[in-house]
Amino acid sequence: MDPANPIKQDEPEEPRFLDFPHLPDDASRNGQPLLNKYSSTITKGHAFPGAQAMLYAAGVPDQEMLELGKTVKAAVQKQNMLAWQYNTIGVSDAITMGGEGMRFSLQSREIIADSIETVTCAQHHDACITIPGCDKNMPGCIMAMTRHNRPSIMIYGGSIAVGHSKLLRKPINIATCYEAAGAYIYNTLSQPDDGGDRSKTKDEIMDDIEHNACPGAGACGGMYTANTMATAIESMGLMLPGSSSNPATSPSKMRECAKAAEAIKRCMEKNIKPRDLLTKRSFENAMVVTMALGGSTNGVVHFLAMAATAGVALSLDDFQRVSDKIPFIANLAPSGKYFMADLYEIGGVPSVQKLLIAAGLLDGDIPTVTGKTLAQNVEAWPSLPQDQAIIHPLSSPIKSTGHLQILRGNLAPGGAVAKITGKEGTKFVGKARVFDKENQLDAALNAGQIQRGENLVLIVRYEGPKGGPGMPEQLKASAALMGAKLTNVALITDGRYSGASHGFIVGHVVPEAAVGGPIAVVRDGDVVTIDAEKNSLSMDVSQEEVQRRMMGWKAPKRTVTRGVLAKYAALVGDASHGALTDAF
Numbered sequence: 001m002d003p004a005n006p007i008k009q010d011e012p013e014e015p016r017f018l019d020f021p022h023l024p025d026d027a028s029r030n031g032q033p034l035l036n037k038y039s040s041t042i043t044k045g046h047a048f049p050g051a052q053a054m055l056y057a058a059g060v061p062d063q064e065m066l067e068l069g070k071t072v073k074a075a076v077q078k079q080n081m082l083a084w085q086y087n088t089i090g091v092s093d094a095i096t097m098g099g100e101g102m103r104f105s106l107q108s109r110e111i112i113a114d115s116i117e118t119v120t121c122a123q124h125h126d127a128c129i130t131i132p133g134c135d136k137n138m139p140g141c142i143m144a145m146t147r148h149n150r151p152s153i154m155i156y157g158g159s160i161a162v163g164h165s166k167l168l169r170k171p172i173n174i175a176t177c178y179e180a181a182g183a184y185i186y187n188t189l190s191q192p193d194d195g196g197d198r199s200k201t202k203d204e205i206m207d208d209i210e211h212n213a214c215p216g217a218g219a220c221g222g223m224y225t226a227n228t229m230a231t232a233i234e235s236m237g238l239m240l241p242g243s244s245s246n247p248a249t250s251p252s253k254m255r256e257c258a259k260a261a262e263a264i265k266r267c268m269e270k271n272i273k274p275r276d277l278l279t280k281r282s283f284e285n286a287m288v289v290t291m292a293l294g295g296s297t298n299g300v301v302h303f304l305a306m307a308a309t310a311g312v313a314l315s316l317d318d319f320q321r322v323s324d325k326i327p328f329i330a331n332l333a334p335s336g337k338y339f340m341a342d343l344y345e346i347g348g349v350p351s352v353q354k355l356l357i358a359a360g361l362l363d364g365d366i367p368t369v370t371g372k373t374l375a376q377n378v379e380a381w382p383s384l385p386q387d388q389a390i391i392h393p394l395s396s397p398i399k400s401t402g403h404l405q406i407l408r409g410n411l412a413p414g415g416a417v418a419k420i421t422g423k424e425g426t427k428f429v430g431k432a433r434v435f436d437k438e439n440q441l442d443a444a445l446n447a448g449q450i451q452r453g454e455n456l457v458l459i460v461r462y463e464g465p466k467g468g469p470g471m472p473e474q475l476k477a478s479a480a481l482m483g484a485k486l487t488n489v490a491l492i493t494d495g496r497y498s499g500a501s502h503g504f505i506v507g508h509v510v511p512e513a514a515v516g517g518p519i520a521v522v523r524d525g526d527v528v529t530i531d532a533e534k535n536s537l538s539m540d541v542s543q544e545e546v547q548r549r550m551m552g553w554k555a556p557k558r559t560v561t562r563g564v565l566a567k568y569a570a571l572v573g574d575a576s577h578g579a580l581t582d583a584f
Contacts, residue, residue, distance in 0.1 A: 015562040018100050042099065046184060046206045047446075049177035050213075050475075054094035057160070057214035065157050065217075068131050068257050072155065075261035076129075084125065088115040090137055093498065094174050094220065098442060098476030105136060106471045106496070107568040109305070110581045112140030113147065120148045127264050131257075133157025133218070133248070135225030135499065138233060139302035143309045145238075145274040151267035152274050153260055153369045154239050156230040158248030159340040160218030167191055167200050167208040174220045175334055175500035178475050180209050182483030185446055189483075218248030222333030224499030227340050228295030229302060231349050232286035237277045237368030241377040245348030247341055266371050278310035282366050285374070287319060289349075291326035291402030292356060294335060296499030297417045297507055298473075300404065305578030316406045316415045316576055320535065323402030326361060328421065329392040334502040335421045336398075338390045346388045350381040359394055398422070407506060409538035410546060411492070411518055411528065414510030415576045416537050418530065419497070424504045426532040428490045430455030432522050432539065436462050436513075438495065441477050450481070456489050457528040461519050462556065463495030464512025465579045469560060469569035473498040478505055490530055492537070494519055494575075506530055506537060508575040514555065515574075521549035 023037040034040070042048035043055070069085050076083035089111055096102040112132075120128055127150055130141035138154065145152040163172045169192060183189035189202040200208075219226035230244035240263060246253040266272075283303060290299045300319055307314035330352075332338050343349070356362035357375050364375025384391055392398055399422040407416045420426060431454065435441040438460050444450055450458070458477075465471045474491070475498035481489050482503055490504035491497075494512035497505050511517030518539075522528070527540035541549075560566045571581040 016558070016560055017563055018103065018560060018565065020100050042095065046181060046203070046210075048098060049181050049206060049210050050097050050174050051095045052210040053174060053177050053213040054092055056211055057216060065131060065133055068155065068157065068253065071254055071257040072129055072131065072260050075258045076264070079261045079265045081265065084123070086119060088112045090134060093134065093473060094214075097178070097473065097498065098438075102472035103468050103470035103565060105473065106465070106579060107564065107572075109136035109140040109143070109302075110568070112137055113143040116141060116144035117147045120144070120150065125150065127151040127268050129153050129155060129260055129264055131155045131157055133226070135229055135296070135298055136302070138226070138229040139306050142233060142238065142274070142278075142306050146278055146306070146309045149273050149275050151264060151272060152238070153264050153267065154233055154243075155257060155260055156234075156239060156243045156246070158218050158246055158250070158253045159221045159227060160248060161215050162221055162339050162341050163213045163215050165208050165212055167205050169194065169196060171339075172209060172213050173222060173333065173339065174213055175222060175224075175475070175479060177209055177213050178479030178500070179483035180206060181476070182445070182480030185480065186448065186484035188485065216249060220500065221339040221341055222500060223294050223296070223330060223340070224334065225296040225298040226499070228290055228293075228299045228499055231289050231293055232295070232299060232303070234349055235285040235289040235353060235362065235374070236282035237366050237374055238274065240370065241350045241381065242348050245340055245344045247344055263369055267369055270371055272367070272369060272371065275310055277367060277369070278306065278312060279366070280312055280314070281363050283307055283312055283314055284322065285363050285366060287322040288326050288356065288362050289353070291323050291328060291404060292361070293330040293352070294328055294332055294403055294421065297404060297419050297497055298499055300417045301496070301508060301575050301579055304576070305580050308578050308580055308583060319404060320406040323404050323406075326402050327394060327397035328399040328401070328403045329394060329397045331390050331392065331398065334500045335423060343390055346385055346390060347382050350378040351384045352391060354378045354381055355384060355391070355394070405532045405535060407530070407532070407535050407537035409536040410541070410543065411522065411539050412509045412537045413518065414574060415508070416492075416506050416510065417508040418506040418532060419502065420504065420532045421502065424487070428455065428457070428504045428530045430457040430488070430490060430528060432457050432459050432524060432526040432528050434459045434461065434522055434524055438463055438472065438474050438477060445477060445480050450486060450489065452486060452488055454488065457530070458489060458491050459519065459522050459528070460491070460493040460495065461513035461522075463493055464509070464514055465572040465575060466569045467512050467514025468495060469565045471495050471575065471579060475501050478503060492519075492528070492530070504530065509537075510574045510576040512574065516550065516553060516555065518546055520553055521546060
């Protein structure tokens with residue numbers, strides 16, 4: 001609608017949807033029309049290696065999540081209760097990463113919460129067991145449980161097994177795909193100089209990685225967002241002990257599913273409900289485990305959303321407070337060597353919880369879905385072996401404080417979230433290079449336009465919850481930079497980063513560019529400082545100059561005006577408050 005034209009005000013705005021790249025309508029091969037007009041975008045060449053790796057995994061004749069559901073259903077029926085199995089949606093971040101489909105990822109959290117709340121309440125269900133398997137699916141489930149507040153348990157679908165590359169002669173995973181893509185573009189992808197074969201081309205290496213990064217069912221295996229959320233929710237008491245580290249295809253995962261029926265019956269008998277468990281103390285536990293294990297920045301936006309839904313006061317300041325006191329002790333990917341499958345072999349998450357409880361860092365007295373306290377749940381669990389190398393002793397951590405830092409300044413007055421493990425230092429100063437969408441940065445990387453040399457701060461804006469729309473993750477760009485070994489580069493965005501992202505990265509900038517945040521008026525060449533020691537994010541531009549630039553700023557035309565993304569953009573709040581759509 002045109003506010004300047006009264007006649008036009010009652011006319012609907014032109015419907016606009018996302019424009020997905022695709023083959024021409026008349027595309028054909030050997031006289032036959034091509035039917036893969038849209039999927040060819042991610043299946044041809046090596047522009048979307050993570051998507052191809054996950055599609056190879058999806059091709060395995062396995063319906064792992066449905067089988068877990070059937071096991072739970074049978075176990076519930078053995079408890080003389082009626083079990084009703086149904087599905088909600090799920091968006092694969094690995095398949096959508098780097099493309100327009102990623103804009104649908106975060107908003108799927110709200111759809112999941114809405115759909116579970118709808119079915120549970122509409123059909124008068126007495127209890128709820130959810131089995132999510134990806135990052136935003138888990139907070140979506142917890143938010144739904146909190147809304148309907150009926151006895152509930154979450155079962156994590158479990159992590160994927162570690163892949164292996166014969167050509168690189170090392171373990172690989174989904175993040176390897178994206179980092180290899182950067183090395184591919186900058187011609188640094190080659191076989192290791194370890195005395196073995198070095199004759200394979202970079203295309204052969206990419207093919208090998210894409211075929212072997214994801215060997216089967218399960219969520220991404222590092223301490224990425226899925227495992228961040230799972231370990232946190234187990235530490236909050238809403239999952240059975242060991243759920244977050246039991247591998248997807250392991251017998252222990254099936255045994256857990258069978259035990260869930262007895263546990264949900266106990267919750268019903270004792271009237272243990274989600275809001276009884278979702279307290280400030282349990283959210284404190286979630287933050288502690290996330291800092292200790294090196295979890296994802298996405299945990300911040302999801303914990304904030306879960307807490308707001310539960311009516312628990314939680315803010316960015318709480319994350320910084322916990323980060324200041326909790327050491328980073330886990331040698332887990334993306335910044336470390338090991339994976340959740342490796343942690344499972346030495347005791348899993350309960351053994352880590354046992355360590356943190358004994359040290360007084362984790363609250364073992366919170367109630368859980370077992371009817372026992374967290375400390376009682378892990379009491380009989382084995383302690384971590386003395387000779388293991390995955391979890392550092394608290395006396396010699398990887399970093400003495402947490403890796404997640406909350407930054408504020410004239411570039412992010414409403415806050416931003418940085419992942420800084422210390423390996424890249426704690427301060428970065430460089431000249432801004434601005435991109436108004438992630439695809440602009442991807443194009444610059446593909447053309448080799450981001451060069452080594454002077455420090456650069458790459459700023460990707462108009463990718464926030466409203467501006468994206470959808471606050472897409474930007475693993476494709478961040479991983480490509482790591483793969484290309486562009487250590488002179490830092491990244492800032494009002495969008496998100498994947499849990500697999502690492503390096504000097506700052507996301508969740510508030511206010512976002514689309515609503516007139518200062519990030520909207522950063523210019524190429526402005527000097528930007530990221531300082532994790534002072535928790536500041538600033539540009540070397542005076543307040544007067546920022547205001548002058550804002551006078552000339554004009555909000556961009558909305559890219560989407562109808563459909564689910566338009567509805568999301570209209571309703572969603574800022575990232576510093578969880579990017580909720582129901583906080584009216």
